[in-house]
Amino acid sequence: MKAILHLLKFSFFAVLCLGIQGCKNNESEKSDRYKKPNIVFILVDDLGLHDLSVTGSTFYETPNVDRIAKEGMIFTQGYAASRVCSPSRASIMLGKFTARHGITDWIGAASGTDWRKHGRHDKLLPAEYNHALPAGDVSLAEALRAERYQTFFAGKWHLGNEGSYPEDHGFTINRGGWEKGSPIGGYFSPWENPKLPNKTDGENLSMRLAKETANFIEQQKDSTFFAFLSFYAVHGQIQTSEPKWQKYRDKAEAQGIAERGYEMERVLPIRIVQDNPIYGGLVEAMDEAVGLVLKALSDAGLEENTIVVFTSDNGGVASGDAFSTSNLPLRGGKGYQWEGGIREPYFIKVPWLKNNGAENDFPVTGADFYPTLLDLAGIELLPEQHQDGISLKPLLEGEEIDVDRPLFWHYPHYGNQGGNPSSVIRQKNWKLIHYWEDGSEELYNLDTDIGEQSNVLDQHPEIAKSMSDTLLGWLKEVEANMPEKDIEFNAELAQKRHEDMVTKRLPALEAQRMEFLSDDFQPNPDWWGSKLTKD
Template sequence: MKAPLLALLAFTFATSLFAETKPNIVFILADDLGQMDIGAFNPKTFYETPNIDGLAKRGMKFTQGYAACCVCSPTRGSLMTGKYPPRFGITNFIPGGRAGKLLPAPNAGQLPLAEVTIAESLRDAGYETFFAGKWHLGGAGFMPRDQGFTHDESEGTGPKGGKGKKQDDPKNTDSITDAAVKFIEANKEKPFYAYLPYNAPHVPIGARADLVAKWQEKAKQAPADAWGQERANQVRLVQNNPVYAAMLEQFDTAIGRVLTTLEKNGLMEKTIVVFMSDNGGLATAEGHPTSNLPLRAGKGWPYEGGVREPMIVVAPGVTKPDTTCDSPVISTDFYPTLLQLGGQPLKPEQHLDGVSFLPLLKGESAARGKPLFWHYPHYANQGGPPCTTIRDGDWKLIEWHEDGALELYNIPQDIGEKNNLASAQPEKVKELHAKLIAWRKEVGALMPTPNPNFDPNAKQETVAPKKAKKKKQAAP
């Protein structure tokens, strides 16, 4: 038997064995972390992230891993459902609702209980399911325990800090990690899914005093502030914020603690570890703590800085160490991928928009085969106006809803989205715009409407999110 065939058989056996034994899954989600903040994706970053960088060395990093929205709640919903945000009604952060020249589209205040989440699917397959951190998909009656998590630590580690907030742990980074470590050690004999959506590095920025002092000293050698412009907003062009750097160090150290816990308990080779962020780094508002260059803009914008994420997947027996995938994938794709990695049947009626990237994890050069879409019919706190976007192959088209303006970019050739090719490529614009319109119709995307009371000189008003009645759900 030839050596390549032997290697293939061994790899196939390892993959099937891994699935049959129900691998554990640890999903780490950062909050507002830019791809360029992480050393594994940007060797020139001002920050230090050795544990995240080490995770990338263990498995596969995705250079074109995308969030399904430029703000948090819609992306979090896409991870839970495998669907694009317009399908489940959350297209802005909850309870976001600014108005401008247009009135924003209605935005649901919670993830519908009718959705069968990835946590419910894994729970029903025999997994212990654990949550600690920031939920941001609804309040009472729509919390993690209502959506498939049998162990829910959200009350002590909520989006605003909750009762676990301490001066030396202002983002609850350590308390979330403490809960995760305790859960892993108590459930090491069972298959588990641990979802850890941290609060860092979302504003308000903060970290332990000793770390802040350390980075204030280091920041003396950093480049001076530099600014660009994104419409009416300033955009930060350098990374030099010592408090943000300290917060990332505390976050990175916490991730190291989770990984060490897996190793100490003999679970590393039995555990899939996923790392991602819910949207891009904050660069155009609210303190402008980081820069996403060479990516354009950041959180709240449809440009690459707002939706391209630091995505890493370690799947022992499937991914090879220190590999890179340049194929575009999006957060909806995790649902079917994790089901397949766990040896579970797919649920295509649920994860309608998810495409398994298991072939990519195996090193196969399989393209996603479908365009990527983003629908944001809102005014972002960070300055981005309502828009819808499509990425099809190398091409990306943005439609701005205030005036119908179209922007076209060739992403591989223009990662900074500096050269709008719409006027030079009218046929490509026509083709992509038709696909974008058809997709909006398919998913039932709600659109912004004219604001009859718009005053360009007045402060933007806020529109309350729509509410839904709680529905009964069968007990686990």
């Protein structure tokens, strides 16, 4: 079956090449290169909206990413398509919302009765979901490759096992993309990645991925290319070098170390301050790697003909995983149904449009990248493929988009970070959350309550009813996967787990926070391997 799908896709490429725009030979392609811009897409893992200087952080330092924002357009209401990684990444590649393509959880997460093995004692059994990027879809890379783009992928993939790697979905070159969603072996060489051989002990993973991308840019400077740099940073396990830890430890002290770093959310403790020096160093290393790629474009003389996209796949990790950052004033973080879980840095730099950091407040999503990049490249759109995305080209050109579309999120799962199985719809300034445990709902006015503290469902029953009907109707239309009640649910054990979070986990996290900020902190003698080389 998979072979048949690949054959059908090949046929699609042939038809596309022979269509209206035609296939150009190499010489004409070079002469027309300005008409088909290069594209560099930078995706950071688990980066929160406020984890950048340009988006308001006074703790993290990100001058290179800030430059992309200040030379492009900043979409202030940019969203990931999911609160966790794999679904969001699939939506970027396919131009569809998660309920439509069926990858609704991070690939590898337990579903059905397997969820009980975690000892969570939850009311529902998480829904089943697709475990690979659908072979029958035409990915963004495949669409660009059909237009004679040279395609390159570096970093985190997490969209299927062997047979569903980047090279199976349109990328000619793959450096580091496989089924794992975290940096196995850590952020310093030697790491464990069959798609990224170790070269130098102590080499930084983010910088290595940037070097691979820069080398590709240099090699392809006379062609037209699509380079997708997908950092493993800033996913846990978080690590940094001693000098960077020291820099951010001293900065935290200079800014004044807060008495408390956490408070309880509904299920887990959640970080409320940005003062983690390990995470600060990890963010800075990612930013330095971005700087290397931007320099490669400049050195190759390609800055004026290269679109640069920068975004993240979900909110910053405030609960669960490494409890790395705070997303305040947004509520929640990775895994949560609130804005902290899905609101992202979302920058698009189109050099010839000279946006110069202009801000646009039109709500946009990860599914929009697909049609937007095709449109900017002068390539005919594929509406049957990117069904939920729209082209943002008019906004980038200073115009308006006359469309009042709802945005949908569907997460029929329990995350590692404390979020609840729920589905979400946003229309204009209204956001409604439907919870699958009990059918309850929350309604927020994001214009006046960005922190989602006031559920105004009772004050606006007509709006809530209309939005709920639209959401549930759409989920039925796309045949969304759904969770089921767990007949073995034990309320007493669930309450005991919650009490342990309050009385044990919360104090332990506060103690760990102070350990990270102590003068004599040392994770191990070689600082996670960063001291294995002088580079």
